[in-house]
Amino acid sequence: MSFRGIIIVLSLFVLGVAFSGFAAYSETVVHPKEEVTIDGKKLAAQNCASCHGKDLTGSVGPNLHERGALLTEETIAQVIHDGVNGKMPPMGGGGLKSDKEVEAVAKYIASLSEAK
Ligand code: HEC
Known part of the structure; x- marks a missing residue:
């Protein structure tokens, strides 16, 4: 291969590396919101444990491990949203x-009964 040929091959290689680096970079910055995960377990500990007990096994409010088995995810979301009487x-x-946070907590509460 001639000297010129080597230069061309080298430049293409450098361009390729530069471009793949750019593509990887743009992927992480284009969708920053999707990387934020809503942690239903953490939100439940912060918002529900005060009344439903440290492990949500009951205190002022009922044991959510047992209630979770009786209620659907949708009903739990409604309870969280509207309260109870x-x-x-x-x-x-x-x-x-947000509704997304309510849904995440509802999903977590509903999953408590499945874990038994
Ligand atoms: C200020 C106290 C308090 C907080 C905070 C609280 N709850 Fe409750 N919750 C109660 C009480 C009291 C009841 C029982 C109501 C009743 O007499 O039926 C209850 C009942 C429930 C029920 C059962 C409803 C039914 O129809 O059987 C669910 C499910 C529930 N709570 C989920 C949650 C979740 C999830 C959170 C956090 C997002 C939460 N609660 C936060 C006090 C609370």
């Missing part, structure tokens, strides 16, 4: 800022 305050818009 003035006995449990509505949590949506309080500690739980």
Whole structure:
């Protein structure tokens, strides 16, 4: 291969490395929101444990491991959102800022019964 040929091959290689580096970089910055995970377990500890006990096994409010087995994820989400007959305050818009957070907690509570 001529000297010129080697230069061309080298430049293509350098360009390729530079471009793949750029592509990898742009992937991480284009979707920053998707990397934020909503941790239902953590949110439940922060927002529900005060009344439902440290491990959500019951205190002022009932044991959520047992209630989780009786209620669907949708019902739990509704309970979190609306509260219960003035006995449990509505949590949506309080500690739980978005529907996504309410859903994540509901999913976690519903999963407690499955873990048994
Ligand atoms: C201020 C105290 C308090 C907080 C905070 C609280 N709860 Fe409750 N919760 C209660 C009480 C009291 C009841 C029982 C209501 C009743 O008498 O049926 C209850 C009942 C429930 C029930 C059962 C409802 C039913 O129909 O059987 C679920 C599910 C529940 N809470 C989930 C949650 C979740 C999830 C959170 C956190 C996002 C939470 N609670 C935060 C006090 C609370």
